[in-house]
Structures are given as structure tokens and as C-alpha cells.
Amino acid sequence: MLKDKLKDNNIIMNGVVNSWEDSITMVSQPLLEEEVIVPNYVDAMINSVKEHGPYIVIGKHLALAHARPEDGANNLGISVLKLANPIEFGNEEMDPVKLVFCLAATDSYSHLNIMKELVSLINDETRLEKLAATDSKEDFKKILFEENLNN
Template sequence: MLEELVNTEDIELGLQTNDWEDAIRKSSRRLLEKGAIEQRYVESMIDVVKETGPYFVLGNHIALAHTRPENGATKLGMSFTTLNPPIEFGSENFDPIKLIITFSATDSKAHLLVMSELASILSDEEILEELFRSKTEEAFLSTLINALDE
């Protein structure tokens, strides 16, 4: 599922940002351009972090930026953005964030398979380090796809 959902156009490496809010806005651009989310989806992600804290910081210097489907998700989508330098999101245990995965789903079930695939990749420290070190979008995508085959 992940293999069909993500291509090199969904990957941005070495994004420079001012702060976590800027990082969310910029990492959302690809999903906005594809029509997977509306601008209000981006604003909702930021508002929820302001209200409840960095709920989508998963660990291992990774944020899975998302919000509820009814806040402007129009189709299943995912993009990957590495940050250079890494950015503080306010997570005591997992800052600074090196990778933002921006994610949209139109309901609570459509994304379960892709999330399962993603979880297996993100739990492997060696794969994560390889993703963080990727110099090209093609290398990043290749690492993701090869990790699914392992």
C-alpha cells in the first residue's frame, strides 16, 4: 500500500524552517498541491498542537503530522520531509524532529494497512538512519520500498 501511495514527488529532503509551525506548513505543501488536503487541514494540525501539545511526535525524532479527517482531508495521502537542521517541537523525549511524515486519511479505516507498513519501518533504527542520511529523493524512496520487502 505504501509503495502505491508514495513517489519521489512526495519526498522533500533538507527543508530549512524557522520553527515547528513553519515546518508543518512547509511539509504540508505537497499534499496541498496534490489535493489530498485543504488549507484548513494544515491550520487544524497547528491548532491542535497549540491546544494539546505535540501529540503526533512519535519518537525517534519523527513527527506524523495529521488531524481529524473532517478537518479537510479529501483523500489518502502521505509525504515525507527531512529537516535540516532538526527542529524542536516541544516533545521532552523525542526532540529534535528530523523527519515529518504528513498524513491524511478520509476515514478511520482507510489508512490502517499503510500505517502498519509504516510502523514496521519506523521501528527499525538502521532504516531510520538510512532515511535520515538520504541525499536524494530516489534514495529515500528506495530505502522505504526495500524496507517493506524485508
């Protein structure tokens, strides 16, 4: 499902940001442009972290920005930002974040399927490090989808 939903123009390589809020704003841009989400969804993601802390940092160096469907998700979509310089979210165990995914889902089934694929990525530190080290979008996709090719 991840391979089907993550399009080339939804992969941002070597983004430069000054804060975790900026990283969420940047990773959201492709989904905003495609009208997968509305601007309120971006605000909801940022406000949720401000309210609940850095719970979106779900793995070593990896954050998954998301909000509730009713906050402005029009369709299922995902984007990813590979940061040029890692950013602190405030999660001492998992910071600094190098990869930020943005997930928009209109139902829990789609959300869970994408989460399942991301959990396998989280458990593969070697793959995460390779993703963080590459500067090529083509290599990024090969590394990201390699487990799915092995199944």
C-alpha cells in the first residue's frame, strides 16, 4: 500500500527546516497541493504535538505526522521529507529526527495498513540509516520499498 500511495512528487529530499513545526509544514505541502488534505489538517498535526508532546516520533530518527480524518483529510495520502539536517522534536530516546512522514487517512483500515508497513521500517535500523544517508530520490525509493520486494 505504501508503494502504491507514495508518489515521486510526494518525496522531498534534503529539506532544510528550522523547527519541527517547519518540518510538518514542509512534508504536508505535496498533500496540500494535491488537495489530499486541507490547511486545517496541518494546523491540527502541529497543535496535536504541542498538546500531547512528541508522540509522533515513532522510531529512531523517524516521525509520523498525522491528524484525525475530520481535521481535513479528503483522501488517503502519504508524503515523506528527508531532512538535510536532523531536527529535535523533544523525544530524548528517538531524536534527532531525520525522516518525517505525513499520513492522511479517511478511515482506520487504510491508516492501520500504512502503519503496519512503517512499523517494519522502524524495526530495521540499517534500512533507516540508509534512507537518511541517501541524497537520491531513486535510491530512497529502492531502499524504502526493498522489504516489500522481498515478501
